[in-house]
Amino acid sequence: RQEISxxxxxxxxxxxxxxxxxxxxxxxxxxxxxxxxxLAFQGEGVETKTFFYSMxxxxxxxxxMVFIGSLAPFHLRGRQIFLLTSLSWIxxxxxxxxxxxxxxxxxxxxxxxxxxxxxxxxxxxxxxxGLDATSQGILLWRxxxxxxxxxxxxxxxMAILPFLQVGGMRLFQSESSDWSEKALPRSGTLAxxxxxxxxxxxxxxxxxxxxxxxxxxDALVHGMTTSATGGFSNYDASMGQFAATSSILWIGVVFxxxxxxxxxxxxxxxxxxxxxxxxxxxxRALAKIxxxxxxxxxxxxxxxxxxxxxxxITQASFNVVSIVSTTGFSSTDYNGWGNFAVLFxxxxxxxxxxxxxxxxxxxxxxxxLSLVLMRNQMMTLLHxxxxxxxxxxxxxxxxxxxRSMVAFAFFFFATIGTLALALSFMGLDFITSFTSAVTxxxxxxxxxxxxxxxxxxxxxxxxxxxxLMSFGMILGRLEIVTFMILFTRAFWxx
Amino acid sequence: RQEISxxxxxxxxxxxxxxxxxxxxxxxxxxxxxxxxxLAFQGEGVETKTFFYSMxxxxxxxxxMVFIGSLAPFHLRGRQIFLLTSLSWIxxxxxxxxxxxxxxxxxxxxxxxxxxxxxxxxxxxxxxxGLDATSQGILLWRxxxxxxxxxxxxxxxMAILPFLQVGGMRLFQSESSDWSEKALPRSGTLAxxxxxxxxxxxxxxxxxxxxxxxxxxDALVHGMTTSATGGFSNYDASMGQFAATSSILWIGVVFxxxxxxxxxxxxxxxxxxxxxxxxxxxxRALAKIxxxxxxxxxxxxxxxxxxxxxxxITQASFNVVSIVSTTGFSSTDYNGWGNFAVLFxxxxxxxxxxxxxxxxxxxxxxxxLSLVLMRNQMMTLLHxxxxxxxxxxxxxxxxxxxRSMVAFAFFFFATIGTLALALSFMGLDFITSFTSAVTxxxxxxxxxxxxxxxxxxxxxxxxxxxxLMSFGMILGRLEIVTFMILFTRAFWxx
Ligand SMILES: [K+]
Ligand SMILES: [K+]
Numbered sequence: 001r002q003e004i005s006x007x008x009x010x011x012x013x014x015x016x017x018x019x020x021x022x023x024x025x026x027x028x029x030x031x032x033x034x035x036x037x038x039l040a041f042q043g044e045g046v047e048t049k050t051f052f053y054s055m056x057x058x059x060x061x062x063x064x065m066v067f068i069g070s071l072a073p074f075h076l077r078g079r080q081i082f083l084l085t086s087l088s089w090i091x092x093x094x095x096x097x098x099x100x101x102x103x104x105x106x107x108x109x110x111x112x113x114x115x116x117x118x119x120x121x122x123x124x125x126x127x128x129x130g131l132d133a134t135s136q137g138i139l140l141w142r143x144x145x146x147x148x149x150x151x152x153x154x155x156x157x158m159a160i161l162p163f164l165q166v167g168g169m170r171l172f173q174s175e176s177s178d179w180s181e182k183a184l185p186r187s188g189t190l191a192x193x194x195x196x197x198x199x200x201x202x203x204x205x206x207x208x209x210x211x212x213x214x215x216x217x218d219a220l221v222h223g224m225t226t227s228a229t230g231g232f233s234n235y236d237a238s239m240g241q242f243a244a245t246s247s248i249l250w251i252g253v254v255f256x257x258x259x260x261x262x263x264x265x266x267x268x269x270x271x272x273x274x275x276x277x278x279x280x281x282x283x284r285a286l287a288k289i290x291x292x293x294x295x296x297x298x299x300x301x302x303x304x305x306x307x308x309x310x311x312x313i314t315q316a317s318f319n320v321v322s323i324v325s326t327t328g329f330s331s332t333d334y335n336g337w338g339n340f341a342v343l344f345x346x347x348x349x350x351x352x353x354x355x356x357x358x359x360x361x362x363x364x365x366x367x368x369l370s371l372v373l374m375r376n377q378m379m380t381l382l383h384x385x386x387x388x389x390x391x392x393x394x395x396x397x398x399x400x401x402x403r404s405m406v407a408f409a410f411f412f413f414a415t416i417g418t419l420a421l422a423l424s425f426m427g428l429d430f431i432t433s434f435t436s437a438v439t440x441x442x443x444x445x446x447x448x449x450x451x452x453x454x455x456x457x458x459x460x461x462x463x464x465x466x467x468l469m470s471f472g473m474i475l476g477r478l479e480i481v482t483f484m485i486l487f488t489r490a491f492w493x494x
Numbered sequence: 495r496q497e498i499s500x501x502x503x504x505x506x507x508x509x510x511x512x513x514x515x516x517x518x519x520x521x522x523x524x525x526x527x528x529x530x531x532x533l534a535f536q537g538e539g540v541e542t543k544t545f546f547y548s549m550x551x552x553x554x555x556x557x558x559m560v561f562i563g564s565l566a567p568f569h570l571r572g573r574q575i576f577l578l579t580s581l582s583w584i585x586x587x588x589x590x591x592x593x594x595x596x597x598x599x600x601x602x603x604x605x606x607x608x609x610x611x612x613x614x615x616x617x618x619x620x621x622x623x624g625l626d627a628t629s630q631g632i633l634l635w636r637x638x639x640x641x642x643x644x645x646x647x648x649x650x651x652m653a654i655l656p657f658l659q660v661g662g663m664r665l666f667q668s669e670s671s672d673w674s675e676k677a678l679p680r681s682g683t684l685a686x687x688x689x690x691x692x693x694x695x696x697x698x699x700x701x702x703x704x705x706x707x708x709x710x711x712d713a714l715v716h717g718m719t720t721s722a723t724g725g726f727s728n729y730d731a732s733m734g735q736f737a738a739t740s741s742i743l744w745i746g747v748v749f750x751x752x753x754x755x756x757x758x759x760x761x762x763x764x765x766x767x768x769x770x771x772x773x774x775x776x777x778r779a780l781a782k783i784x785x786x787x788x789x790x791x792x793x794x795x796x797x798x799x800x801x802x803x804x805x806x807i808t809q810a811s812f813n814v815v816s817i818v819s820t821t822g823f824s825s826t827d828y829n830g831w832g833n834f835a836v837l838f839x840x841x842x843x844x845x846x847x848x849x850x851x852x853x854x855x856x857x858x859x860x861x862x863l864s865l866v867l868m869r870n871q872m873m874t875l876l877h878x879x880x881x882x883x884x885x886x887x888x889x890x891x892x893x894x895x896x897r898s899m900v901a902f903a904f905f906f907f908a909t910i911g912t913l914a915l916a917l918s919f920m921g922l923d924f925i926t927s928f929t930s931a932v933t934x935x936x937x938x939x940x941x942x943x944x945x946x947x948x949x950x951x952x953x954x955x956x957x958x959x960x961x962l963m964s965f966g967m968i969l970g971r972l973e974i975v976t977f978m979i980l981f982t983r984a985f986w987x988x
Contacts, residue, residue, distance in 0.1 A: 079876070165875060343918040343927065347911060370904050377901035380894070381975065382573070382984050384659060399893070400874070406900050407871035410864050417841060424837040431924055433837065481875065490876050 012072045017084045019069025021091055025062030028092055029055050031144050035099070035137040047104055047137050054098040061095070078164065079491065085160055086483045089152075089474050093117045096145055104135045110463040117470040119145030121477040122153060122358060124231025124328040124445035125452075127459040127466065131236050136217060142232045143221040150228025150358040151198050153477065154263050157356045158194070159187065167479040168366060168405030171392065172355055190267065197266040202227040205255040212247045226252055229259040229359040231328030231445040238446075238454065239318070239329040246310075249318045249331055260286065260325035260353030281393040282354045286324075286364045293320045293348055300340060319454075324351045326359040328445020330454035342431075342448055349438050360443030360476055362412060368392060369405045411480045416441050419472045426462045436461070440472035441480075506566040511578045513563025515585055519556030522586055523549050525638050529593070529631040541598055541631050548592040555589070572658065573985065579654055580977045582646075583968050587611045590639055598629045604957040611964040613639030615971040616647060616852060618725025618822040618939035619946075621953040621960065625730050630711060636726045637715040644722025644852040645692050647971065648757050651850045652688070653681065661973045662860060662899030665886065666849055687761040695760070696721040699749040706741045720746055723753040723853040725822030725939040732940075732948065733812070733823040740804075743812045743825055754780065754819035754847030775887040776848045780818075780858045787814045787842055794834060813948075818845045820853040822939020824948035836925075836942055843932050854937030854970055856906060862886060863899050905974040910935050913966045920956045930955070934966035935974075 032055035039048040076084075093116045100112035107115065111127045118125045119142050128134060161169040206223030210216055218234055225232045235241040242248040258266075265277040277283060297316035301307045307315075318331045323345060334341060352361025369392060376388045390397045416437045423433035428451070435447035436458070446454045452461075458469065475483050485491050526549035533542040570578075590610035594601045601609065605621045612619045613636050622628060655663040700717030704710055712728055719726045729735035736742040752760075759771040771777060791810035795801045801809075812825045817839060828835055846855025863886060870882045884891045910931045917927035922945070929941035930952070940948045946955075952963065969977050979985050 078878070082875075165878060339918045339921060339923050339927065340915070342924055343915055346924075347915065373897065374901050374904050377898055378975070378979055378982055379984065380898070381576075381659060381979055382982075384572070402897075403867065404871055404874070407868050410868050421834070421837055421841065424833045427833060429833050430836055430840075433833065481872065485872055485875055488872055488876075490873065 012075075013080065015069045015072035016074050016076050017069070017080060017087065018065045019074065020084060021088060022062045022065025022067075022069055024088055024092060025058055025065065025095060027062075028095060028148070029058030029062055031148065032058060032099070032141070034144060035140045038140055039135075039137040042136065044135070044137065047135055050103045051099055051137055051141075054102060057098065058095045081160065081164060082482055082485055082491070085156065085164075086474070086478060086486055089117075089120060089477060093120050093470075093474075096120060096141075099138065099141050103138055105138055108463075110466040111459070114458065114466040114470050115142070116145060117473050118445075119230070119232065120149040120152070121443050121473040122146050122149040122228050122230040122326075122360070123440065123443040123473045123476075124225070125439060125447075125469070125473075126232065126445075126457050127461075129236055129457050129459060131234055134234075139217075139221055139234050143224040143230075146228045146230030146232055147202065147224040150230060150259070151195065153358050153360070154194060154198065154356065155191070156478075158264060159191075161479060161482065164482060165400075165404060166481050167408035168369060168401045169355065169479070170404065171365065171369075171397065171401050190264070193267040193270070194263050197263055197270065198227070201255070201258060201266070205251070208251045208255070209248060212251055213245050214242065214248060222252075223255075226255045226327065226329075227259050227358070229256060229325050229327040229353065229357070231322070233329060236457075239322075239331045240333075243331050246314050249314055252329060252331075253317050253321045256321050256325040256327045256329070257290070259327070260357045260359040262354045262356035263358075264356055281368065282365045285368055286354055289351060289364070290321060290324055293324065293344075297341070297344065300344075301337070304340070305337065319345075320348060323348050323444060325353050326361045326442060326444045328439070330446060333453065333455040335448055335450065335453035335455060346435060346438070346448060349435075349442055349444055352442060362409070362442065365392070366405050366409065369397065369402060370409075372397065373402060373406075408479060408481065411484065412441065412476075415472065415475055415480055419468060422468055423461075423465050426465050428461070428465070436465075436469060437472060440469045441476035443473060443476050506569075507574065509563045509566035510568050510570050511563070511574055511581065512559045513568070514578060515582060516556045516559025516561075516563055518582055518586060519552055519559065519589060521556075522589055522642070523552030523556055525642065526552060526593070526635070528638060529634045532634055533629075533631040536630065538629070538631065541629055544597045545593055545631055545635075548596065551592065552589045575654065575658060576976055576979055576985070579650065579658075580968075580972055580980055583611075583614060583971060587614050587964075587968075590614060590635075593632065593635050597632055599632055602957075604960040605953070608952065608960040608964050609636070610639060611967050612939075613724070613726065614643040614646070615937050615967040616640050616643040616722050616724040616820075616854065617934065617937040617967045617970075618719070619933060619941075619963070619967075620726065620939075620951050621955075623730055623951050623953060625728055628728075633711075633715055633728050637718040637724075640722045640724030640726055641696065641718040644724060644753070645689065647852050647854070648688060648692070648850065649685070650972075652758060653685075655973055655976065658976060659894075659898060660975050661902035662863060662895045663849065663973070664898065665859065665863075665891065665895050684758070684761065687764070688757050691757055691760040691764065692721070695749070695752060699745070702745045702749070703742060706745055707739050708736065708742065716746075717749075720749045720821065720823075721753050721852070723750060723819050723821040723847065723851070725816070727823060730951075733816075733825045734827075737825050740808050743808055746823060746825075747811050747815045750815050750819040750821045750823070751784070753821070754851045754853040756848045756850035757852075758850055775862065776859050779862055780848055783845060783858070784815060784818055787818065787838075791835070791838065794838075795831070798834070799831065813839075814842060817842050817938060819847050820855045820936060820938045822933070824940060827947065827949040829942055829944065829947035829949060840929060840932070840942060843929075843936055843938055846936060856903070856936065859886070860899050860903065863891065863896060864903075866891065867896060867900075902973060902975065905978065906935065909966065909969055909974055913962060916962055917955075917959055920959050922955070922959070930959075930963060931966060934963045935970035937967060937970050 032051055036048055036051040036055060039051060096116035097112040100107045100115050114127050162173045202223055205227050206219050209223050210219035221234050239252060261283055265280055268276045294317050297320055298312045301312035301316055302309050315332055319334050322329045350362050352363040353359025355363050355365055372390050376390055379388045420434045420437035423436055431449035432451045436452050439447045452458055526545055530542055530545040530549055533545060587610045591606040594606035594609050608621050656667045696717055699721050700713050703717050704713035715728050733746060755777055759774055762770045788811050791814055792806045795806035795810055796803050809826055813828050816823045844856050846857040847853025849857050849859055866884050870884055873882045914928045914931035917930055925943035926945045930946050933939060933941045946952055
């Protein structure tokens with residue numbers, strides 16, 4: 001009898017998660033309708049069937065989970081949200097991989113999971129080559145994965161991580177991360193506004209690409225993966241395919257930058273309050289960082305490699321903004337720009353976009369908090385009895401935010417270090433293993449070097465390496481601690 | 495009249511520094527007697543003269559500075575000590591470079607400064623090749639520089655940095671870092687005991703090397719540079735010269751390890767209290783880290799490279815302990831051990847020895863504090879309202895210690911990153927520029943790769959690169975902030 005009661009308790013704890021995961025699966029499954037219809041329209045009978053069955057499996061699984069999950073009362077608390085967040089990215093990746101396995105690409109399991117994780121986490125690293133000749137159903141599906149992943153990340157960064165107080169994100173606690181019943185209706189309104197901004201931005205990007213000369217399908221796919229700072233392309237050459245049309249590259253620069261800004265500021269903007277976006281400390285810092293980085297790289301290309309200035313500025317802008325916004329498109333193989341450029345690109349991989357955006361990585365506000373910490377420390381050394389204010393965006397920063405930011409930094413670098421060492425053990429060279437680890441955990445896309453650099457892809461990695469990379473992408477997406485905490489004994493106690 | 499008063503104030507502020515720097519120069523100059531006598535005994539007339547004049551210049555300069563500095567009353571406060579600490583390493587390096595410039599090696603200025611900075615900071619990176627045929631006067635002088643540097647670092651770590659509260663070193667505040675008049679006599683006694691331990695350890699190491707089969711002169715030099723965890727050798731092959739005699743390598747392992755322990759614990763030991771050294775949290779952590787690292791590397795060599803176990807264990811132990819203790823000897827070119835080994839050696843360069851020892855780098859206690867921080871953060875996520883103790887070595891750690899440790903970490907990595915980027919701009923490849931930066935700032939010695947790896951040296955670096963490396967070695971030695979603070983406006987205000 002006691003055992004039954006424990007089982008019941010366990011079920012009641014897990015049921016809300018099952019229900020929510022089921023709902024997410026239904027959402028994912030319904031998006032499979034788009035490639036199904038596209039393929040049916042193109043008359044690709046076999047592929048259409050594959051997508052249709054894959055959609056059916058996803059929808060039925062989702063429905064069943066919602067049914068099972070509804071058998072218990074709905075209660076959601078802190079620890080369940082940790083588990084839910086991690087599980088949602090894992091389970092959605094599994095069901096997203098179906099078309100890669102059973103569709104025309106016929107990928108082995110490790111490759112299919114790699115590709116779908118890379119999509120949903122908006123990393124954009126790929127194991128596919130010959131993209132130029134790949135089924136449009138598959139290409140559209142990759143874009144949809146990134147686009148869904150992008151909105152998922154905004155929700156994660158605005159509502160979930162600040163609530164869980166992960167990685168210094170408590171700094172961004174607001175009504176959107178207040179889960180009390182009183183605040184929920186207002187959050188709902190905000191969520192809708194954010195959704196509208198995301199759809200609007202994507203539409204604008206697609207239209208701009210199209211007007212600038214892309215084929216409609218290319219404009220659709222690249223518009224979706226640009227706004228999501230995802231980086232999947234329809235071509236092995238990535239955006240290098242369009243390098244002759246510099247207006248396309250500049251459209252990319254604009255929308256990658258917009259995708260790496262806090263989306264809540266766009267909402268203020270369309271509500272008639274454009275000031276916050278220009279006054280926000282994180283946005284200003286990102287703009288300054290980007291301008292400096294582009295300036296340095298343009299100077300380098302123009303003076304050291306003797307490029308003409310307009311080419312230097314265009315190429316520097318596109319590829320620097322692509323890496324810093326963690327999009328991961330490339331417009332040329334910058335791996336061949338010399339030793340300085342390679343190290344420079346490695347460094348800017350550690351910058352990351354703004355919190356509350358679609359981009360990943362270390363994120364700008366954490367660099368700003370580090371600078372606050374370093375300056376304060378200098379002052380303390382000179383005035384050992386002095387007390388110095390620590391402000392961010394005009395407000396004092398609580399000590400616990402600094403502490404959790406710092407803990408995040410250690411976890412971040414430890415994860416990258418461990419992943420790189422594991423990859424090197426499989427025989428990958430120094431630069432391949434290290435930059436693969438960085439690009440996975442920071443959700444960027446390409447690495448550096450000849451194998452996994454902008455001109456390469458991840459297909460040559462051993463299977464175990466692909467699994468570890470997939471793990472690293474999810475870890476990075478969930479700001480590491482959200483996931484790692486599931487592996488502590490304390491999490492599972494009582 | 496007002497101008498004269500300002501000048502007088504300025505002189506009174508700087509005079510104590512001039513006096514103390516003069517005393518240090520007299521100490522340095524008197525040590526030049528040893529190579530002078532050695533060369534005179536060997537009948538090397540020209541070289542003897544060079545060393546004699548170099549000694550004379552150093553002693554006279556030192557004497558003059560003591561005289562000038564004594565013209566004002568002696569007062570020493572916080573900010574002066576920052577300046578004194580930085581200036582002492584710089585000025586001693588300048589006078590130490592004289593024999594390299596005017597002696598038989600006839601080095602250009604950048605090379606001579608590189609070599610003397612590398613000596614006094616106990617880094618052990620060298621621009622000399624053909625060491626096997628180099629004048630014994632020069633070889634002895636290099637060893638003396640490292641040996642003096644070694645005791646300097648112990649003083650720095652025990653008395654100066656904890657007093658200045660740099661980089662979390664307040665954790666090691668004790669009577670030895672209490673500069674009040676009451677505590678000074680006791681500190682004097684401790685300083686004498688530390689000196690005895692250092693001389694004793696060095697003597698033991700020299701004798702052990704000699705008994706194991708080294709020539710007396712080799713035993714002398716390597717004994718001095720082992721105890722100081724310095725790493726200068728008399729041979730281009732470093733300790734590979736003696737790789738056939740595994741007992742010599744094992745003697746090296748023992749004394750490099752001892753050199754990286756807190757020297758104050760040896761004093762307790764000879765005072766009849768051996769327990770602290772076995773109970774000290776930092777010592778235990780270093781021992782565990784070394785055992786694990788040696789185990790991993792031995793397993794790798796034995797299973798992946800098919801070495802026999804005794805060779806694998808000996809080579810792994812020697813080279814791992816050499817890097818972690820920041821000595822920088824090599825017994826073979828581990829750069830050829832494969833991708834995993836190269837990345838592994840890069841990582842263990844970031845460990846560092848114990849504080850209060852002769853070794854440099856990030857240091858074990860900071861890794862331990864990081865772990866405390868990370869574990870606490872996990873617990874805070876699970877119990878947002880809980881308060882968790884942070885202990886180190888059985889005592890609570892104040893928050894400001896954690897903060898200054900973290901600020902140190904950011905400064906440390908920022909310095910390495912900037913130095914590496916500057917080196918890459920001069921055309922050095924990825925691994926050469928990055929590991930050169932690490933090895934300089936962590937005061938280890940060799941880098942990785944074919945140019946600056948264990949089989950190479952730093953002679954091929956451009957002059958500017960050598961100057962920057964010298965700067966990096968001094969920065970690393972002074973735990974960065976001690977030096978960087980001189981470049982802030984706040985330091986020079988009032
Ligand atoms: K990406
Ligand atoms: K060294």
